Amino acid sequence: MDLGRRTPEDTERLAFAEMTVDDLDDMAALLGDADVMRYYPRAKDRAEALGWIRWNQDLYQREGFGLWTIRLRETGEFVGDCGLTPQEVDGTIDIEVGYHVRGDLQGHGYATEAAIACRDHARDRLGVERLIAIVHPDNTPSQRVAEKIGLRFERATTSRSGLPVRVYAARLA
């Protein structure tokens, strides 16, 4: 075991890596896809995708975690991102597990597989005691991923950007 490892352990099919500018084409395609971003205020353009990468690089520096790229171990093909970010809901900051999977690769269990590794990394390496997911009420796939990794519906509220959200949560410790 590599005690200095800053990303979650690889899973059966997926490898995690810190995002870099070299991922811009992949991240811009992912976050620019209106379907992938249907529960966000809008899809992101290339400059905003670069901002997303910078935001995560800043998180790696400041917090030691963030959203990581996920790629198929076998081929290196880009699948999406998954990871941990501090998020404020109703005035309280918690660690959220988040995930985005390329439209053509959804429904193969990748988000669940990656989110399990992130949950375990949060608990075992980072000592996170409470993990949440903030999900749009209509986003059934995301709610299923949250439930499948052990998070339970906690409450309905409004996000900082004014959207209705459901908070899923679990005690990890």
Ligand SMILES: CC(C)(COP(=O)(O)OP(=O)(O)OC[C@H]1O[C@@H](n2cnc3c(N)ncnc32)[C@H](O)[C@@H]1OP(=O)(O)O)[C@@H](O)C(=O)NCCC(=O)NCCS
């Ligand atoms: C949420 C998301 C990451 C799930 O990725 P995924 O790799 O397809 O997820 P999994 O294959 O692990 O499947 C998780 C569950 O969602 C279900 N699911 C997947 N696609 C679905 C769809 N289009 N409609 C309904 N359910 C769906 C799966 O059946 C599974 O549930 P089950 O075990 O009860 O069958 C993906 O849909 C996505 O990227 N969505 C857009 C971005 C997003 O909304 N992210 C979350 C923000 S809170």
